Amino acid sequence: MMNIYSRIRHQATASKDTLVLLVVFTFLLISGNSFAQDRSVSGKVVDGSTGDAVPGATVVEKGTQNGVITDMDGNFKIALSDDNSILVVSFVGYTNKEVAVGNQSNITIELEEDIQQLAEVVVVGYGTQEAKDVTGVVATVKPKDFNRGAIASPENLMAGKIAGVSVTPSTEPGGGSNIVIRGATSLNSGQDPLIVVDGVILDNSGYGGGRNALNFINPSDIESMTVLKDASASAIYGSRAAAGVILITTKNGSVGKTTVTYDGYYSYALPQKNFGFLSPSNFEIIVGNEAPQVLSKLGVPDPNDPSNRIIYSTNWVDEVIQPVSSQNHNISISGGNEKTTYSMSLNQMINNGIVKYSQNKLTRASINISTKALDDNLKVSFQQRISYSQDNFSNNVTGTALSFDPTKPIYDESNTSFGGYWEWKVGLAPANPVSTLEQIDNLGENLRSFSAVNAEYSIPFLEGLSVNVIASADFRNGKYQYFRPTTHLSGLDSLGYMNVGTNLGKTFNFEPYIRYKTDIESIDASLEVMAGYSFQSVFSSSYGYEGNNLSTNKFGFNDASIIDKTTLAPWRIHPLENQLQAVYGRVNFSFKDKYLLTSNVRYDGSTRFGPSNRYGTFPSVAVGWRMLDEDFMTFLKGTFTDLKFRVGWGQIGNQAIGDYRYDQFYYSSTNDARYQFGDTFYNMLRPTAVDRGVQWEVTTTTNIGLDYGLLNNRLFGSLEFYNKVTSLLLTEVPAIAFINVGDAVTTNVAGMYNRGVELAVNGVLYDGQDFTWNLNTNIAWNKNEITKLSYGGDSPILNRGGISGDVGQTIKVWKEGEPYDAFYTYVRDPNGVSLSGVKYQDVDGDGIINENDLQVVGKPAPDVIIGLTSSMTYKNFGLDFTMRSNIGNKVYNNTASANGYSEQIFQGGILNNVHESILETGYTSRQLHSDYYIENGSFLVLDNITLSYNYNKLDFMDARFYATAQNLLTITGYSGPNPEIAGGIDNNLYPRATTFIVGATLKF
Amino acid sequence: MMKRIYIILILVVTFISSCTDLDLKPLDGAGADFTFTDVLSYKQYMAKIFGAYMMTGQDGPAGDPDLHLVNDEGFTSYMRAYWKAQQITTDETHLTWTDGGIQDMNFQQWTSENQFVRVLYYRLALIISLSNDFLEQAEESKLDSRGFNASDKAEVIGFTKDVRFLRAMAYWHALDLFRNVPLVTKITSDPPSQATPQETFDFIESELNDIEGDLPDPQFPEPEYGRVNKAAVWMLQAKLYLNAEVYISQSKYTECLTAVNKVINSGVYSLNPVYLDNFKADNNLSQELIFTFNSDGVSSQTWGGTTFLVHAPILTTMTPADYGVDAGWSGPRATSAFVNKFADITGATDKRAIFVTTGRTLELPVPNDNASTGGYGVPKYSNKTSGGIDGSNQTFVDTDWPVFRLADAYLMYAEAVLRGGSGGDLGTALGYINDLRFRAYGDNSGDITSGELNLDFILDERSRELYWEATRRVDLIRYGLFTGGSYVWPWKGGVEAGTSTDGKYNVFPIPATDLSANPNLVQNPGF
Incomplete structure (x- = not known):
């Protein structure tokens, strides 16, 4: 009675749960029945939540070797030895289920997805x-x-x-x-x-x-x-x-x-534009205040009345950065039978950028096929991916647009030699940014083909032994086309310019390896051993031509013959070729399922090192202890469902330097770098500056970790402590002068460490009938320091991080005892020494502010990184969002520093807009190295938020509709538009957009 | 079963056959034995050592730099950095750019972190190392083992004389700029220590003496323009000896005169009747030039070298097309101290006064504003030919860098005589000076009398004749006027009126980067 009652109740509420209850009901019926007429039972294994068939599941009679595997439709039939038989059903990704058969001849078994x-x-x-x-x-x-x-x-x-x-x-x-x-x-x-x-x-x-x-x-x-x-x-x-x-x-x-799945969306991107430059009207005011002598240069002369000037109000940023829409369409087909499965997809994605005309267009196709042969002992997977990308790199004119005089018009029809755009035509004045966007072609395309085969052969006469081969071929063929017509201003005049290049990259991999897995039942242990060989070969080359004094603009970059022959120059990048080979092995040992040991070793060789240093050995060992399985820990079992303690140590290498840095080789110069003797030009031969002893860089990591699961795994995650020490750091450092044929060599002098703590907490906050809420958070703290930079002399200070505003200026430094890429500036001090009107701390007390007074004032890397993902469902609705936060990172506001001084208002013979920071600083001359421009870049960004609805009332189709917003909200103290900048220098960057997306996924 | 064994066998064979020795060689470069197989390859290596004084790398104008410790490749041209070191630190020139370290050069406030000091030092070290490597590659035993016949061998050995001259010149610059530098004359891997100035001086002297006899006599035109001849050696000797008191506290004015006399008495060189033709796109035709570093707008492209020298002084009020180029860089300009060296700045009398004054002021109230109209323009170098035709390219210039010219020999003659050297006389000296004055004025109106010929006059006349030719710093130091307070000019010491500076600035510091790399080095006093 009670069972029937339950069943009715649930039918009334959620059809999805019907099946769950059906099974429960069935069980109760089964347990209440003691007849046993047949020694075999047939049935079907289904997914408990979707009702979909589960093919390939294992159905075993408990306590016996008797077992079968479900077919394509999830059906099985098994002969039973006993009426009291219990079936154990298992499949990857589901929890094992035991079912008492009783007198049933046909049963449906539901598997529950393993949330643990x-x-x-x-x-x-x-x-x-x-x-x-x-x-x-x-x-x-x-x-x-x-x-x-x-x-x-x-x-x-x-x-x-x-x-x-x-x-x-x-x-x-x-x-x-x-x-x-x-x-x-x-x-x-x-x-x-x-x-x-x-x-x-x-x-x-x-x-x-x-x-x-x-x-x-x-x-x-x-x-x-x-x-x-x-x-x-x-x-x-x-x-x-x-x-x-x-x-x-x-x-x-x-x-x-x-x-068959179709997935598509339409998106609309709105630029984030708070760059902090003066509006046209404020610009007029500040010219009046700061540079009244050039008020007469505002606007342009009135053609009808030369004594009068017309003052325009042009928002250059709005002219070059605009909202834009994009779309994506994806079709994938997948399926298969017991022998062969496949998956194919075709994708067309058009990503339009908010800088006018910038675009990325992707056409991607892929196919994955897996098949079994030789009595299912051989499993071969093949994949082929083709992608064709087309990019419009649209010169990023944001910087020019910000500083371009807002009182000037965009167009000037009389200026026909410059395409009808208004131009300064003075000294080094930049070109009109709209002209740059509209006239210059800056295009690229790339065709990449990636093919890979994975084969696994389980040796039939030795159980647990398999032979595997991975082989792949990867081709990258790119093309680059730049065309500047003669009507685009460059310098004082324009002669046009064209640069066309092509590049080819090829990578081949071959990796055979064997695996052997066995249980050593006598000691309740299991062992897995793997050993293999790896070979990779990489080749790339790139070349093209450039030239100017173009004879026509008609055919763009398609006709190389329009280049003035005397300016035509071929260019090339030295072809790159390198190979790696290695042997490697791993042992996994598990004792009593409680004590775990993994040890890896790889013996790696690279063409990038000389014969005596060519090979490096990279070992690792880690142990794990599943504490909860100990008898003395049982008291924790009520609270904890999982507790694993891990300790790992290992060394890994790095060989990411250029090729042939281990010996001196001579290369010839290009034809535009020749030296003249008499009437003949001679290409110049130059040897490479090398350290012949260059060798592998080594990073040693020690990690202590804890995996935990609480409250029936509704709360789970991990806690990690690590110390990562890099020694023999490969980097380009100053060479000892007078004995080297260069000022810098790539060698292994430096050292650095990273220490940190990571915590991941994943929670199932609520798991109800209609409402579920999962929350995943992670937080990581990292400290980095360069410990060594020299081979024994004074500790060097290596300048890094080029900035704009001047040629050859840097803002970052590598220095012993400081973090990687620390910012290095003068520190303002009201009692300090003046440099161009601003007072800074005179560190060495010599009464002069120069390089010796620069100080480390923070770094671009965050101290703490936080990620938070929330996922909620209510009936068929879903709400998901991800937030990210960085804390402790600094940003150098180069947009402000390069434009935030009053001399810029009239500089280079032209009027320039200036950054609003000038109102606060009052700087008259450029103070690129002032710590004023180092800002706190900590932020919290709502990376994405999605509202979705699942519609599954149709027999032939499941549908999901969604609306997403990306970068909807950023909380930061940073004054520029976007604090999240890799490297921390905010310098004429491509602006960030807030993007709104609507899309649908239709599954047939 | 057999099938299975075959499969395993195939895998094993594939595995073994795939192992390689990982011994790849470059596809477009090679080791020394494979590179130096003919005379041409040695000539190309020699070309590099010449080119290392002007150009910045292997890809014109930029893209594959020789130096990596400086952010901008254009800055790494030796000639560009040397010119700045000799000019903007002095009373002749002020550079308004704000590139890191420029103003410190103007103000005599540089440190061992200054990027332009780094260029000077590492360029010289590079030229010296390349020379040492060249000389090793050109050793007779190597040439024999590489199968060179007698005439090819002789030709390569001829190249070694040029290379040794270039190395001696680099050491002269190193002695002059840094004073205490390592003296490395062979390829080694041992971190060197610094030699004493005397040791470096002696090495330069003996090298020049050694190669002098083997080099060709000067002629005009030269059979192979750009190569080194005896006259180049004499000029370098003269420079070394004229400044010997600065380097080793010994006077060598007699030796200076000996060398200068050889130049003048060779009879090959003569003053170019048109002063400015020495600095134009076809200055290779000038019979006044004794040694040049060559430049070509199409084949020798660089953002340094003379391309810098033509573009940079074109200020915002000047027209680049007037000088055969497509842009001005609005950089160096005259200080008022230099302008005032001319009694008449209009050029009406002394035609060497070529100042651009229209729309400009004599003084420079702001030291670091490129667009400022302060400071007169000095368009000495041009990419137009003497006939007024543009050079082969409007961005990169054809103008050769005049390293030594006859006028300097005349001035050195006079100074060495006035400083007590023997081998010359005041009468001849007066004649030489008045030859220069005659060319400048176009007649005898500028001639001076023997009473006016003194050391102070020579210093000023050197400025009027040799201004912006990268000799001013050396001259002021020789006269004891470069640092200290006895002579100040606008922005010396960082103030507009000029102020006294520390004597340590007579030399440049060893760059901090080399002190970090080489523990055997000792920093110059005061830095």
Whole structure:
């Protein structure tokens, strides 16, 4: 009675739950029945939440070896030994389920998705591992947690999702991100993490003609992204893992019916434009106040009355930065049978930029096929990705637009030799920014083809042994076209200019490896051993031509013959060629399922080092202890569902320097750098300046971590402490003069450390019938310091970070005892010594303000990075948002410093708009190195917020409709438009947009 | 079963065959033995050492720099940095740019972090190292092992004389600018210590003496314009000896006169009747020039060298097209102290006074405003030919850098005689000076009398004749007027009226970067 009652009640409320109750009801019926007529039972295994069939699930009679696997439709039939048999049903991603068969002949078994992270399978280097066995620091982001929005590039999907992983998205259309994992590991080489796609190590050398090499991967093709943060996890990728590893796993089809998914959106981007320059009317006032002698230069002469001037009011920024719409369409098809599964996608994405005409257009196609052969012992996966990108790089004229005199008109029809645009035509005056945008072509395109095969052969006569091969070929072919017509002002005149180039990159990988996995039952242990070989070869070359004095503008860059022959110059970049080979191995040992040990070693060789230093060994070892399984910990079992303590240590390498830095080679100069003897010009031969002893850079990481799960895993996460010490840092440092054929050599002198704490807290805040709320937060603190920079002489001060406002000026420094890329400025002091009218601290007390008085005043890297993702559902509605925050980072406001002084109002013979900071500082001359411009760049940004609705009342289609806003809200004390700047120098950057998106996902 | 074994065998074979020795070689460059196989390759290496004085790298005008410790490649031209060091630190020139370290050069306030000091130092070190490497590659044993025949060998050995001259000149500059520098004459990997000024002086002297006899006699026109001849050696000797008191506290005016006499008495050189033709796009035709570093707008492109020298002095009130170029960089300008060296600044009498005064003021109230109309323009260098035709390119110039010219020999002759050197006489000296004055005035109206010929007059006449030719700092130091308070000019010491400066600024500091790299170095006093 009670059962029936329940069933009716639930039918009335949510149809989705009907099935759940059906099963419960069935169980009760079964348990209440003691008949046993048949020794076999058939049934179906379904997903408890969706009701979809689960093919490939294992159904085993408990306590026996008797088992079957469900077919494509989730059906199974199994012979039973006993009426009291219990079936154990298992499948990856679901919790195991035990079902008493009783007298049933046909049962439907529902599997519940495993919400506990513990049973998840994690992708690690060269294989997978159950999360519960992982001893390194590994974090995974799945599509349901990906950032929403108009995202062209894979890495943006995980911004803010993983503790200690800083992803600074590009503001340009289709632009890539700056990724820093646990602080800057290296100086100028190898800062970027290694990216591995389905086991293939990427190398983007020779990529050109596009904004982001990673755009060849369609974000909707991605199954998961995994970050290996510490050396014990990443040492298996030894040579290039120093800055961390990102493993991208792409989607493959699953057994079952063919699914066709359409996903598309339309987006509208609004620029964020609070640059802080004077409005046209305020500009007139300040000219009157600060430079009254040039009031007569405001506006332009009235053609009808030369004694009168017409003063225009032009908002140049509005002319060059405008709202714009974009769209994306994606179709994917996936499916398969027991032998073969496939997944295909076709994507067309048009990303328009808010700087007028700037665009990134992506056409991407992919196919993944997996098939089994040789009695299912051989599994071969093949993938082919083709991406074609077209970029309009639209010269970023933001800087010129900000400072261009707002009292001038955009057009001047009489100025026909300059295309009808108004121009100063004085000295070094910049060209009209609208003319630059409208007249100059700055285009690129890139075609990338990525093919990979993964084959796994399970040796049938030795259980647990498999042989694997990964092979890939990756081609990148880019083209770059720049055309400036003769009607564009450049200098005082214009002769036109054209530059066309092409580049080719090729990468080949070959990685055979074997794996052996066995249980050693006698001691209740399991062992997995893996060993392999890796070979990668990379080649890239780039060349083109440029020239000016164009004879016509008619055909743009398509006709090279319009270049004046005397100015035509071919150019090239030295071809790059390098190879790596390695042998590597791993042992995973698990004892009593409580004590875990993982050890990796990779012996890596690179063509970039000389014969005696060519190979490096990168070992790691990590242990894990699943504490909760100890008898003496049982008292915690009520509160905790998981508690794992981990300690890892490892060393990883870095070889990201140019080729052939280990020996002196002679190269010839180009034809425009020749020297004349008599009537003949001689190309010049130059040897390279090298340190013949250059060797692998080594990063040693120690990590102590704790994985926890509380309250039946409604609260789970991890806490990590790490110390990452980089020694033998590869960087270009001053060479000892007089004995070297250059002023700098790439060598291993420096040292640096990063220390930090990371905490991830994931909570299921509410899990009701209609309402669910999940909240994931992560917070990471990192401290970085350069410990060594010289080989024994005085500690050097190496200037870094070029800024605008002057030629050759820098604002950052590398200095022992200071953080990487620290800002280095004069510090204002009312009692100090004057420099061009501003008083600064005279550090050395010599009465002069010069380089010796510069001081470190902060750094661009944050102390603390926070990410927060909230995901709520109410019935068919969903509300998701992601917030990111950086704390403790400084920004150098170069836009203000280059334009915030009154001499600029009339400088170079022209009027220029100035930055509003002038009203506060009163600076008359440029104070590029004033600490005034170092601002607190801490921020909290609402990265994306999405409201969605699932409509699944139709038989043939599931639909999801959504509206997203990106960068809707930023809280910051920074005075410029956007504090989130990789490198921390705000200098004529591509402005950020707030983007609104509406889209739909239709699944057939 | 056999099938399975085959599969495993294939995998094993693939694995083994795929191993490589990872020994790649560059595709467009090579090691020394593979590079230096003919005379041309040595000539191309020699070309680099000449070019290292003017150009900035292997890709014109920029893109593959020689130096990496300075942010902007254009700054790293030796000639550009040397010109700044010799001019903007003095009473002749003020540079209004605000690039890091420029104003410190104007004000005599530079530090060991100054990027232009870094350029001077590392360029000289580079020229010296390249020379040492060249000389090693050109050793007879190497030439033999590389299969050179006797005539090819002789030609390469001829190149070594040019290279040794270039190295001696770099050491002279190093001695003059930094005084205490490492003396490295062979390729080594040992961090060097500094030599005494005497040791460096002796090395330059002995090198010049050694190569003098092997170099060709001067002729006009030269068979291979741009190469080194005996006269270049004599001029460098004269410079070294004239300033010997500064370097080693010994007077060598007699030796100076010996060298200068050889130049003058060779009879090859004569004053160009048109003064400014020495500084034009076709100045290779001038019989007054003794040694030049060559420039070409198409084939030798750089943002330094003479391209800098033509563009930079074109101020906002001047017209770039008048000087055969497409833009002015609004940089160096005359100080009033320099303008006042001329009694008549209009050029009506002394035609060397070429000041651009229209729309400009004599004084410069703001030291760092490019667009300022303060300071007169000095368009000495031009990319137009003597016939008024533009050079081959309007951005990069054809004008060669006149390193040594006859007028300087005349002035050195007179000064060495006045300072007591033997081998010359006052009468001849007066004649030489009046030759210069005759050319400047176009007649005898500017001639001076023997009573007017004294050291102070020579210093001023050097300024009127050799202004903006990168000799002023050396001259003022020789006269004891560069630092200190006995002679001040606008913005010396960082104030408009000019003020006394510390004597330590007579030399430049060793860059901090090299002190960090080489623990054996000692900083110059006071820095």
